Amino acid sequence: MAEAMTALGGAATEGAIRVAEAPPTGMIALRADLSTRAVGKAVKEATGIALPRALRIETAKDRSVAWMAPDEVLVFCPWEKAAGLAADLSEGLGDTPHLVADMSSARALIDLSGPGWREVLAKGTPVDLAPGAFGPGDFRRTRLGQVAVAIWASGPERAHLICFRSVAGFVFDWLSMAAARDSLPGLWR
Amino acid sequence: MLQLECPVCGVLADETELVPGGEAHLQRAGPDSTDDAFADYLFTRANPRGVHFERWCHVYGCGKWFHAARDTATLEVFGTYSAQTTAPPDDIVAAIRARRPEWEGPA
Known part of the structure; x- marks a missing residue:
């Protein structure tokens, strides 16, 4: 089998939360x-x-x-x-x-770790991400910025984002910018 | 911002998650129809100021089509219902009548 190549080569940034592409x-x-x-x-x-x-x-x-x-x-x-x-x-x-x-190679999986993931995503998705409305085990297809994504909450401080491989770069850059330090209101912590 | 509850997945979806599909419950004019009837089917829409039945697709969510009844002037939503029907269901019609007693009924 060919060597697995993810969309972003495992890129990661540290801001208000950690945004990292998941391993294959x-x-x-x-x-x-x-x-x-x-x-x-x-x-x-x-x-x-x-x-x-x-x-x-x-x-x-x-x-x-x-x-x-x-x-x-x-x-x-x-x-x-x-x-x-x-x-x-x-x-x-x-x-x-x-x-x-x-579809392993057709999609990209991005991990979000840190208590601020709800506030980062809330900057660009219409989903109600308040802790009582969206919690661990919830999975929701929606849009982020202007592209289709799916949000997977796997824990209080951990979520995953699934998007098409072709827009993985855009989504990663968007998340990195939305997760800039000191840019979160801190309402949901 | 218009919000519609998708009857398929139950999500209260923002307008930005949806794609509009135009007027609902159109009767297709088939190959045996006159050119005028076919042109009407293609292009002529009721476009009312008030109660309107529409098709919407929850394209950024579950990807399914559904119907919505709303007021084009006030954006009040009377309800959403399955795409697998050729006329608005009774409960939707009743909900509209309760809010708009002067409404003439589905065309």
């Missing part, structure tokens, strides 16, 4: 009618995780399954396991109408 991560898009029992069963068998509720992400061991739409989930796994897991998912679904694609 496996991302598999699965499109199928999530309301059918066969789909939930196949996802559970392949990943060990039951289908998440709408706007949620479920994690177990080194894998996560995120709800993207009523007919789409995004599966996160270690980079080297993505191809095998995609094949398992497709095999498990059999004749059920579905599409499984290894």
Whole structure:
């Protein structure tokens, strides 16, 4: 297998929070009618995780399954396991109408660490990021600046941002600027 | 700022997360129709000042289309409902009548 090349080569900046591109991560898009029992069963068998509720992400061991739409989930796994897991998912679904694609190289994953991540993102997204409205395990597709992203809150001081690889540079620069030191109001700490 | 609740994912979405799809519940004029009927279907819109039914797509969110009923003059939103229907559902019509007794009803 070719050497994994992330969109930004692992770039990182330290400001009010730390913004860093995640190491290579496996991302598999699965499109199928999530309301059918066969789909939930196949996802559970392949990943060990039951289908998440709408706007949620479920994690177990080194894998996560995120709800993207009523007919789409995004599966996160270690980079080297993505191809095998995609094949398992497709095999498990059999004749059920579905599409499984290894999107690991098509998307970029950026980690945000620090208590100010909510305030950094709130500068450019319409999502209500107040601690009571958006917390660990929530996963939301939205926009940041002017591009489509998904926000994944994984802990009180940690969040992840998923965007298309083609706009990873823009998103990283945007985040780095939004996370300038002494630029956060400090309301949510 | 217009905010619509996406009936598919339940998110109260800002206008910037949505893409407008124009007037809802249009009846397509098919191949057997006259040119005038087809031109009407393509170009003629009610464009009312007041109650309006529209199509919207939650394009930055779940990516699904839905319907919305709102007032074009005040931006008051009466409700949103599934895209899989050819006419506004009764509860939406009732909600509009409660707020706009003078409304003439869906065209």
